[in-house]
Amino acid sequence: MAGPDRTINVLKLFTLTRPAWSVEEAAGALGVSHSSAYRYFAVLTEAGLLTPAAHGSYVLGPAVIQYDRQIQLTDPLLQTAKPVMARLLHLAPPHTTMLLCRLFRQTVLCIHEIVGTPGTARVSYERGRPMPLFRGATSKIMLPYLPPRELRRLYEADPAAAAAIGANWQDFRAAITRLRKAGYAVSHAEVDPGSIGIGVAILNESRHPIGSLSYVIPHSEEGAVVRLVPLVVGGAREIEHALHTGEYAQIGAKFA
Numbered sequence: 001m002a003g004p005d006r007t008i009n010v011l012k013l014f015t016l017t018r019p020a021w022s023v024e025e026a027a028g029a030l031g032v033s034h035s036s037a038y039r040y041f042a043v044l045t046e047a048g049l050l051t052p053a054a055h056g057s058y059v060l061g062p063a064v065i066q067y068d069r070q071i072q073l074t075d076p077l078l079q080t081a082k083p084v085m086a087r088l089l090h091l092a093p094p095h096t097t098m099l100l101c102r103l104f105r106q107t108v109l110c111i112h113e114i115v116g117t118p119g120t121a122r123v124s125y126e127r128g129r130p131m132p133l134f135r136g137a138t139s140k141i142m143l144p145y146l147p148p149r150e151l152r153r154l155y156e157a158d159p160a161a162a163a164a165i166g167a168n169w170q171d172f173r174a175a176i177t178r179l180r181k182a183g184y185a186v187s188h189a190e191v192d193p194g195s196i197g198i199g200v201a202i203l204n205e206s207r208h209p210i211g212s213l214s215y216v217i218p219h220s221e222e223g224a225v226v227r228l229v230p231l232v233v234g235g236a237r238e239i240e241h242a243l244h245t246g247e248y249a250q251i252g253a254k255f256a
Contacts, residue, residue, distance in 0.1 A: 010050075013026055023041050041058060045061065049063050071111075077102070077239070078100070080239050081202075084238055092116060092224070092228060093218070093224050094117045094120075095116055095120040096115075097114070097216040102210065108125075108131045108212070124191050132161060136187050136199070137187040137198055141185040142212055144180030145208060152169075164190070185198070188219070194218060195219065197216050200214070200235075204243070212236075
């Protein structure tokens with residue numbers, strides 16, 4: 001039987017830049033025998049995670065869509081955050097976008113996005129698209145709540161990217177400390193030109209980051225930042241409280 005780690009490694013091969021793989025190609029990429037690769041593909045195909053395509057290749061299967069729908073309907077973070085985000089967006093300037101993101105490995109994934117008035121510019125944080133951990137308020141605000149060892153590991157894995165926060169480890173740690181004391185992050189055009197991000201971490205009961213809640217506003221609305229910071233901070237705290245107590249259906253009309 002295929003080991004779970006190895007079957008997962010097969011799934012990791014399928015990306016936007018390389019969405020289709022044959023068994024033989026996957027065997028070469030993973031450094032395993034063809035017979036082993038065939039077993040991995042058989043397990044994943046049976047589970048609906050892969051499906052046959054043209055010329056002996058495979059692509060991601062329909063089970064991925066099924067699980068995505070289940071996440072959208074049952075994920076406590078999503079269910080809790082959606083009404084809060086709707087209220088917060090109503091209080092923001094026109095052409096504002098609100099983002100709900102999760103920390104995922106060394107990236108940040110948007111799991112929900114709502115936009116203000118028609119014509120609001122699209123932001124790079126599209127649902128399911130991995131984004132850098134060291135750029136933008138949406139991502140950076142999660143860093144102060146990571147364990148020190150994990151933070152150091154992330155820094156050493158990509159010091160060039162981390163230089164956007166601090167030129168060396170000492171400067172990096174000092175910047176992270178300032179973010180934690182502030183409780184929010186504001187970034188200017190770090191991800192999308194002409195945009196300002198205002199991000200607040202959403203924490204679990206152990207004070208580790210689950211994700212973040214963010215406003216993205218046009219640079220022309222810079223004067224609204226001072227007013228929006230306490231709103232998004234309050235929204236993140238409301239989501240945390242509901243998650244910790246299980247009161248998903250009792251999100252108050254605090255911002256109504």
